[in-house]
Amino acid sequence: MVHQYKLNGYNIVLDVFSGSVHVVDEVAYDIIEMYENSSKDDIIKTISERYPDVTVQDIEDCISDVEELKAAGKLFTEDKYADLAFDFKKKNTVIKALCLHIAHTCNLNCEYCFASQGKYHGERALMSLEVGKRAIDFLIENSGKRVNLEVDFFGGEPLMNFDVVKGIVEYARSIEKQHNKNFRFTLTTNGMLVDDEVIDFANKECHNVVLSLDGRKEIHDNLRKTVNGKGSYDIIVPKFQHFVERRGNKGYYVRGTFTHNNVDFTEDIFHMADLGFTELSMEPVVCSPDDPYALTEEDLPKLYEQYEILAKYMINREKDGKPITFYHYMIDLTGGPCIYKRISGCGSGTEYLAVTPWGDLYPCHQFVGDEKYLMGDIWKGVTNKEMQDEFKLCNVYARQDCKNCWAKLYCSGGCAANAYHATGSITGIYEYGCKLFRKRMECAIMLQIAKSLEK
Numbered sequence: 001m002v003h004q005y006k007l008n009g010y011n012i013v014l015d016v017f018s019g020s021v022h023v024v025d026e027v028a029y030d031i032i033e034m035y036e037n038s039s040k041d042d043i044i045k046t047i048s049e050r051y052p053d054v055t056v057q058d059i060e061d062c063i064s065d066v067e068e069l070k071a072a073g074k075l076f077t078e079d080k081y082a083d084l085a086f087d088f089k090k091k092n093t094v095i096k097a098l099c100l101h102i103a104h105t106c107n108l109n110c111e112y113c114f115a116s117q118g119k120y121h122g123e124r125a126l127m128s129l130e131v132g133k134r135a136i137d138f139l140i141e142n143s144g145k146r147v148n149l150e151v152d153f154f155g156g157e158p159l160m161n162f163d164v165v166k167g168i169v170e171y172a173r174s175i176e177k178q179h180n181k182n183f184r185f186t187l188t189t190n191g192m193l194v195d196d197e198v199i200d201f202a203n204k205e206c207h208n209v210v211l212s213l214d215g216r217k218e219i220h221d222n223l224r225k226t227v228n229g230k231g232s233y234d235i236i237v238p239k240f241q242h243f244v245e246r247r248g249n250k251g252y253y254v255r256g257t258f259t260h261n262n263v264d265f266t267e268d269i270f271h272m273a274d275l276g277f278t279e280l281s282m283e284p285v286v287c288s289p290d291d292p293y294a295l296t297e298e299d300l301p302k303l304y305e306q307y308e309i310l311a312k313y314m315i316n317r318e319k320d321g322k323p324i325t326f327y328h329y330m331i332d333l334t335g336g337p338c339i340y341k342r343i344s345g346c347g348s349g350t351e352y353l354a355v356t357p358w359g360d361l362y363p364c365h366q367f368v369g370d371e372k373y374l375m376g377d378i379w380k381g382v383t384n385k386e387m388q389d390e391f392k393l394c395n396v397y398a399r400q401d402c403k404n405c406w407a408k409l410y411c412s413g414g415c416a417a418n419a420y421h422a423t424g425s426i427t428g429i430y431e432y433g434c435k436l437f438r439k440r441m442e443c444a445i446m447l448q449i450a451k452s453l454e455k
Helices: 026-035 040-050 056-071 082-090 129-141 158-175 196-205 217-223 233-246 266-274 297-319 339-344 385-392 416-423 431-454
Strands: 002-007 010-015 021-024 097-104 148-155 182-189 206-212 252-258 279-284 352-355 360-362
Touching: 002 026, 002 431, 010 026, 010 431, 021 026, 021 431, 026 040, 026 056, 040 056, 097 129, 097 158, 129 148, 129 158, 148 158, 158 182, 158 196, 182 196, 196 206, 196 233, 206 233, 217 233, 233 252, 252 266, 266 279, 266 297, 279 431, 297 431, 416 431
Parallel strands: 097 148, 097 352, 148 182, 182 206, 206 252, 252 279
Antiparallel strands: 002 010, 010 021, 352 360
């Protein structure tokens, strides 16, 4: 399978199953486009008519180049991974990461919150230190020989239960070496309770922090309000700037959400860059199509344009010696994820689980509260083996809608939770998200090409 597109002056050819990326001239681009469905004589005739200045010998030489690339496994390669995908069920499930729902409560009242303002459609609750310690023990017990383990402190707002966060980390550090483990912690926060104590703790213990900011003040304050209905921008921005400065401008992401209200979301990214933030992520809102801020089909052309604007902006910043990182443009064209990761995706329900404040296990944070997806608890372990097997089989080849998609080995079939909420099945697809993902990948590949050609 080959995907061809033109962007920012580059003629780009992606060989899907080898991962090879080729930047070619107009003639080669058109020859590759015709190669599989046209005879050599038809290609020569068509190209000769289209490009009068190109000789027949030049065309034949280009066809020969295409044939050599095909023989070398860099163009028109066959899919050799399909037969591997369903062997995953036979693998022993080793858990490598937990998302700890430290607080099912929040001090903001964000209108688009998938977690129902942190309550996950249930009662407000805080995780006890006892549950947190048991979650660490559970992770160690089920991690096999894996050394590096990850724990995300999530909510709601985890800083509303900061003492327990600190207690869990202290406990994990006290036992990690005896079990030959290395814990990496991540903290996600809305910033309202950030202070010097939080910053000192995070800089010492957290491999990464995720800071929630939607961009421009009027955009952020429109949907990210305090419980008394006021905007939170003026409170959190100075805290985040101080936080990032103290972290040495590394080991963090400022993460925003864009909606129908700001389809010009690059303006929000530019604003965050102007505030001094260089590690950025901006996610499309996922919500009911009836919500007033839901993204629409009419928004798509504008959003595609925005992703292109962002990529070109990043190229210019790189040239000026002021680079920024955009999470969705982080791809490695030379190595990248192993094929297991490319096929299986994030590992939700198998390698990655979410833990509620009372110790229940769910496939990931977006399934919490849906009793159908309750998988067990941190004392008895995963007892819903049927559900676990369903997630083991939830890979890109289990999704019929992914069969002919050129981006499938980049997205691994997409988010199971988004698919479930869109179609009722974890092996469905969230089509709107797929459209945006494909555009992001085109821009990300182009960005890597531009960087490599600048060297």
